[in-house]
Amino acid sequence: MAEKITPxxxxxxxxxxxxxxxxxxxxxxxxxxxMVIRPxxxxxxxxxxxxxxxxxxxxxxxxxxxxxxxxxxxxxxEADHVEGFAPQVAVVTYxxxxxxxxxxxxxxxxxxxxxxxxxxWVQSYxxxxxxxxxxANVVRWEMRxxxxxxxxxxxxxxxHTCHATLEESEAFTQKMLQVYxxxxxxxxxxxxxxxxxxxxxxxxxxxxxxxxxxxxxxGKALQAGTSHNLSDHFAKAFDTMxxxxxxxxxxxxxxxxxxxxxxxxGLIMTHSDDKGLVLPPKIAETHVVIVPIVPKANLAxxxxxxADKLAKDIAAAASVKGLPYRVGIQVDKDDTKQAGWKFHxxxxxxxxxxxxxxxxxxEKGQCVFTRxxxxxxxxxxxxxxxNKIGVELEQMQNELLAKARAHRDANIHEVNDYETFKKTxxxxxxxxRVPWGLDRAAEEQIKxxxxxxxxxxxxxxxxxxxxxNRPCFKTGKTDGTVMxxxxxxx
Amino acid sequence: MAEKITPxxxxxxxxxxxxxxxxxxxxxxxxxxxMVIRPxxxxxxxxxxxxxxxxxxxxxxxxxxxxxxxxxxxxxxEADHVEGFAPQVAVVTYxxxxxxxxxxxxxxxxxxxxxxxxxxWVQSYxxxxxxxxxxANVVRWEMRxxxxxxxxxxxxxxxHTCHATLEESEAFTQKMLQVYxxxxxxxxxxxxxxxxxxxxxxxxxxxxxxxxxxxxxxGKALQAGTSHNLSDHFAKAFDTMxxxxxxxxxxxxxxxxxxxxxxxxGLIMTHSDDKGLVLPPKIAETHVVIVPIVPKANLAxxxxxxADKLAKDIAAAASVKGLPYRVGIQVDKDDTKQAGWKFHxxxxxxxxxxxxxxxxxxEKGQCVFTRxxxxxxxxxxxxxxxNKIGVELEQMQNELLAKARAHRDANIHEVNDYETFKKTxxxxxxxxRVPWGLDRAAEEQIKxxxxxxxxxxxxxxxxxxxxxNRPCFKTGKTDGTVMxxxxxxx
Numbered sequence: 001m002a003e004k005i006t007p008x009x010x011x012x013x014x015x016x017x018x019x020x021x022x023x024x025x026x027x028x029x030x031x032x033x034x035m036v037i038r039p040x041x042x043x044x045x046x047x048x049x050x051x052x053x054x055x056x057x058x059x060x061x062x063x064x065x066x067x068x069x070x071x072x073x074x075x076x077x078e079a080d081h082v083e084g085f086a087p088q089v090a091v092v093t094y095x096x097x098x099x100x101x102x103x104x105x106x107x108x109x110x111x112x113x114x115x116x117x118x119x120x121w122v123q124s125y126x127x128x129x130x131x132x133x134x135x136a137n138v139v140r141w142e143m144r145x146x147x148x149x150x151x152x153x154x155x156x157x158x159x160h161t162c163h164a165t166l167e168e169s170e171a172f173t174q175k176m177l178q179v180y181x182x183x184x185x186x187x188x189x190x191x192x193x194x195x196x197x198x199x200x201x202x203x204x205x206x207x208x209x210x211x212x213x214x215x216x217x218x219g220k221a222l223q224a225g226t227s228h229n230l231s232d233h234f235a236k237a238f239d240t241m242x243x244x245x246x247x248x249x250x251x252x253x254x255x256x257x258x259x260x261x262x263x264x265x266g267l268i269m270t271h272s273d274d275k276g277l278v279l280p281p282k283i284a285e286t287h288v289v290i291v292p293i294v295p296k297a298n299l300a301x302x303x304x305x306x307a308d309k310l311a312k313d314i315a316a317a318a319s320v321k322g323l324p325y326r327v328g329i330q331v332d333k334d335d336t337k338q339a340g341w342k343f344h345x346x347x348x349x350x351x352x353x354x355x356x357x358x359x360x361x362x363e364k365g366q367c368v369f370t371r372x373x374x375x376x377x378x379x380x381x382x383x384x385x386x387n388k389i390g391v392e393l394e395q396m397q398n399e400l401l402a403k404a405r406a407h408r409d410a411n412i413h414e415v416n417d418y419e420t421f422k423k424t425x426x427x428x429x430x431x432x433r434v435p436w437g438l439d440r441a442a443e444e445q446i447k448x449x450x451x452x453x454x455x456x457x458x459x460x461x462x463x464x465x466x467x468x469n470r471p472c473f474k475t476g477k478t479d480g481t482v483m484x485x486x487x488x489x490x
Numbered sequence: 491m492a493e494k495i496t497p498x499x500x501x502x503x504x505x506x507x508x509x510x511x512x513x514x515x516x517x518x519x520x521x522x523x524x525m526v527i528r529p530x531x532x533x534x535x536x537x538x539x540x541x542x543x544x545x546x547x548x549x550x551x552x553x554x555x556x557x558x559x560x561x562x563x564x565x566x567x568e569a570d571h572v573e574g575f576a577p578q579v580a581v582v583t584y585x586x587x588x589x590x591x592x593x594x595x596x597x598x599x600x601x602x603x604x605x606x607x608x609x610x611w612v613q614s615y616x617x618x619x620x621x622x623x624x625x626a627n628v629v630r631w632e633m634r635x636x637x638x639x640x641x642x643x644x645x646x647x648x649x650h651t652c653h654a655t656l657e658e659s660e661a662f663t664q665k666m667l668q669v670y671x672x673x674x675x676x677x678x679x680x681x682x683x684x685x686x687x688x689x690x691x692x693x694x695x696x697x698x699x700x701x702x703x704x705x706x707x708x709g710k711a712l713q714a715g716t717s718h719n720l721s722d723h724f725a726k727a728f729d730t731m732x733x734x735x736x737x738x739x740x741x742x743x744x745x746x747x748x749x750x751x752x753x754x755x756g757l758i759m760t761h762s763d764d765k766g767l768v769l770p771p772k773i774a775e776t777h778v779v780i781v782p783i784v785p786k787a788n789l790a791x792x793x794x795x796x797a798d799k800l801a802k803d804i805a806a807a808a809s810v811k812g813l814p815y816r817v818g819i820q821v822d823k824d825d826t827k828q829a830g831w832k833f834h835x836x837x838x839x840x841x842x843x844x845x846x847x848x849x850x851x852x853e854k855g856q857c858v859f860t861r862x863x864x865x866x867x868x869x870x871x872x873x874x875x876x877n878k879i880g881v882e883l884e885q886m887q888n889e890l891l892a893k894a895r896a897h898r899d900a901n902i903h904e905v906n907d908y909e910t911f912k913k914t915x916x917x918x919x920x921x922x923r924v925p926w927g928l929d930r931a932a933e934e935q936i937k938x939x940x941x942x943x944x945x946x947x948x949x950x951x952x953x954x955x956x957x958x959n960r961p962c963f964k965t966g967k968t969d970g971t972v973m974x975x976x977x978x979x980x
Contacts, residue, residue, distance in 0.1 A: 027610075155555065
């Protein structure tokens, strides 16, 4: 018997865990805080990799691979970096049966080890820009972990680039932020707000950190990707220099940017429902499952034959618009399981379209067609199904984005004073668009009092903070306030 | 100025390192024994992944991801396994600022951590076969390392499967060996000999290990992939059991199998030459480079236009036979480099086809066409180039395999006595096909005296050792001798 998924209204956090475990997306491992990504979850990661990789390569970036062990001394070379990451690292102290002369940190991020190579590879302005990405596992020792959202080990891509000027590194930082924004909305159907992190929340070692923030169904924020302008901070720590056209040795200006398996958690909390996973078609491995209905065993051959023919017709006609891969179709001929069990299972694991096909349907030349996000059964002539699949998958992709965007927009509150903010946050959750005075102490106090954090400072089309022209909602300070988003977050 | 590559005849080992470093395939890192895989090398790994992944999925296997940290106690559960791997492991002893209660081993391979999950997931015969693969980094502390061939950290895929019977696990072990064999020859153009490892050389914890062995240009062997029948050894250590149809609880029978970034080293030592890398087209990212020859700057626009048109025509016409991706074409318009420098560079990094196109060529409607493996310039009418590309790439792929196979076959020596073996090995190197009495002490002695190891026991079409019907070449033992390959190896 299938387990029951806790309804979202009852306990959102338990609902999330139920979906992840029951849809077999991930599992807890015997190693504290580390997850196992099961095939249903890993197939989502493979699609994310495929789509993101194409965008990264289209941006002129090439993939490489750097060691996961970092000499402890490297981590200490950039002052902010060590302060930010030292408490979180896992350390190898012996190997090959001996204590190591220098301890090795398991990478929490790779700016330091990569700079040690960049310093060797970059010689002249002709070597710039140098645009590198790696797909890798990283480790950050976390106290409280949650499958996909925050785990001790996770998978990600981390881009690292070198440029001749600060302007170029700033432009590339923003370019990759835009790639993340477009990817989140067009592939994951997950609307995001782009912005800039505060000094308190920026990456340890960066000049500036940009981010995309998504709203989950419970109104909390999820940081879904970050892009950092590192300026020459790491270049100075590692002497990453180039001979410029003017004959002078200069430090390079750098960027780094990443998205991780956390995106899978974001996907789930954006689209899924009380029956289980809802997957945007662009990220699904199997798009259509055909369930043959066999009331008597002797009818099986005819029903299976019709189901196979339908699968073949769909394969010949349908594509996922805008993506280079084919529609994934499965015909479920497992006769040890009841149709009802199968319907439940395919809803749970989020197959976008389910088709039921029995002897009477075949007589009438029709089938029962159900889209996962709508859940309503329709009778559709078999001849119309192949073309309908492509249309419905595209509609589903668009409607999931529209639905998530409507939910998000309905839960962004404009407030101008702290009392209203606190009261509304407690009652309704969601995002708060506020005038903000950039005061670090006030930011800390808000976090302590409400558990809400500054998600991002909003930017105009020139990537400059949007002036609020109103007093700060917290301090009342009037000069130089900017528009910002506060929210509780994952 | 470009550095000089040491000729193979002078110093094969130095030649290999020169090619790897100068073609920017990999670099030494500041961490002992760990390499950096640079973009030129990583693009080869991406093609290997793409092709191998398709074959793995076609075998019914799904990808997943397991933690890289393994509790130290897990490694100790299987007696042979701990004996084999304990001396090689790297160990995390503190993390998050605290000493760990249980030390964590960085995975040298994942049978143990995966079995801890399989034991939870497998309940009934209905859950079998369970077929899982992961792409991951692993760490084995090595004393003597060499880029790609033997590094402390390397990238690989490791498949792990559970079956109801020993017969099924044996069949799957052989199936994946066959996948590796076919992949090596058809994609890497690297001929291999399939066989079985001796008791001394088998995987720590396996019942039997099968392998594919390739011969490098210097006559030494490279183990290019292994497939293990684990029997119920790990299942017993981890209580991985299922309820069979007969109502009884039974241990599962398992397999594991892997190939790694070592394949890139094998590729290099199979095909490359004194000018640098030679890449089989199926594994190349860029297949064709067009070098516009611009004797005067004012001629550049016309030459570039013709080069772009040719690139477009090639893109429209050519495909790499049998592969789902397009021909990669690059037009090199960098005017800061001389044509001669470019020719040298593209030979070094192994672009399969180079086309030179200058103003006089354009007048005559021709270009200069050079295949990397042949190195001879041909004048070819521009109109013929697009179709010629596909034909030549296919021929090059086939000819590289044929050439490597001819070299391999010419260097397999049949010997029946130890003295001839020692003498010929010293003079000619290569592989030795010998009658072998399966004596472990003799195997050890051969290794000590000649540095040659038993690469594999040869198998017939029923996967049984081929009977030699002759006395063992070393001990003279007459009963039950089998045919085996001995060679020095990487």
